[in-house]
Amino acid sequence: MTEPLRPMSTGQLLDHTFALYRKNFLLFVGIATVGPAASVIFQLLTVGANVGSPFGASGRLAAGAALARLGLGMFFGYVFLLAGMAISHAATVKAVAAVHLGRETSIVGAYRALRGRIWSLFGTCGLIFMWMVLWMMLAIVAVTIVIVPLSMGIAAMGRTGAPSATAAVAAGIVTLVTVVLVFAGFIAIYVRYALAIQACVVEDLGPRASVKRSILLSKGSRWRVVAIYLVFVLLSLILGAGLGALAGGVGGLLHNKIAAAVLIYLAGFIAGSITGPLATIGLSLLYYDERVRKEAFDLQLMLSSLDAPEPAIVTAAQAPAQI
Numbered sequence: 001m002t003e004p005l006r007p008m009s010t011g012q013l014l015d016h017t018f019a020l021y022r023k024n025f026l027l028f029v030g031i032a033t034v035g036p037a038a039s040v041i042f043q044l045l046t047v048g049a050n051v052g053s054p055f056g057a058s059g060r061l062a063a064g065a066a067l068a069r070l071g072l073g074m075f076f077g078y079v080f081l082l083a084g085m086a087i088s089h090a091a092t093v094k095a096v097a098a099v100h101l102g103r104e105t106s107i108v109g110a111y112r113a114l115r116g117r118i119w120s121l122f123g124t125c126g127l128i129f130m131w132m133v134l135w136m137m138l139a140i141v142a143v144t145i146v147i148v149p150l151s152m153g154i155a156a157m158g159r160t161g162a163p164s165a166t167a168a169v170a171a172g173i174v175t176l177v178t179v180v181l182v183f184a185g186f187i188a189i190y191v192r193y194a195l196a197i198q199a200c201v202v203e204d205l206g207p208r209a210s211v212k213r214s215i216l217l218s219k220g221s222r223w224r225v226v227a228i229y230l231v232f233v234l235l236s237l238i239l240g241a242g243l244g245a246l247a248g249g250v251g252g253l254l255h256n257k258i259a260a261a262v263l264i265y266l267a268g269f270i271a272g273s274i275t276g277p278l279a280t281i282g283l284s285l286l287y288y289d290e291r292v293r294k295e296a297f298d299l300q301l302m303l304s305s306l307d308a309p310e311p312a313i314v315t316a317a318q319a320p321a322q323i
Contacts, residue, residue: 007293008285010224014231017282024099028277030107031091036272038084040265086125090114090201092277096284097202114201123207124200128193135189139182191222194229198287217290228282236275243267 008016021028091110098105105113114121196214199205205213218225247267251260 008289010227013224013228013282013285013289016285017228017278020096020099020285021278021281024095027095027099027105027107027110028092028281029273031095031110032088032276033269033273034091035085035088035276036269038081038088039272040269041080041084082125082129083122086121086197087111087114087118088276089280090117090121090197092280093198093201093284096281100285100288117201117204120200120204120206120210121197124196124210127207127211128189128196131189131193132186135182135185139185142182143178187226188222190229191218191225194218194225194283195287195290198284202287217287217294221286221290224286225283228286229279232275232279232282235278236271239275240268240271243271 091114094113095105095110098110193211193214195217196210199213199217200207200210203210203213244264244267247263248260251263254260
């Protein structure tokens, strides 16, 4: 190991994340390019699904065919996007596991280490996605039950001439509270399962076991997950906005919509490749930190290294005679 494992504060985790990223910049950026590349392909499939569409022709059949192509492009593009991001995320976790424990690895080695774990990885991501979709459906039902009747009531009050200012304020407050609760629900789901991929690829667990493992390890440190993720998401948004504005400005000077779109996609690819690994590194370090705190993982690792067979020592009496 390059340094002993020990419990770290949130600030120390962030510092160690940046230090690990700087020392292995090319490794992590090289691994992370798969996720942004999948995002670019998703955008091209989504946009390209309408290229050459027969909207100009008359008839509903032509419009229906174009709409079907758009839907298929978005579906396959989204599947490709999720698969690419999941594999890139898992390979980054493998790389962090190697460099954090003082072992050598490479871009190819990190992806090769996922051999035999891809379906478990997809299953773990699928379970997390399923919970997200379920919460989204519940949120839609809640919005339909709460907000829509309020809006209809305000509209009815306005038609009858009754005072609607108070009702409008009440509806605004209820809407704001509903949105905050929905957003808080998404965050709660994410922080519970934020360490599931780490558990899957490091401990070779199945999807359900990985999710349960994440719930156990993240318990008591979920605000740390939020803090780490928020810091790196803000960095990603700042860099992405800066590069996007630069690409948009250059594209405007070219007076070519296709070239401008390519530049914007390229800016997103660069921003994603540079900032994408940071959150994964931070959460992977948090995963090891939680194992050190809750399971004395540092002692387990030390004992396992002591149990390793030592090289044989040849004495002078046992050495072959020199000719």
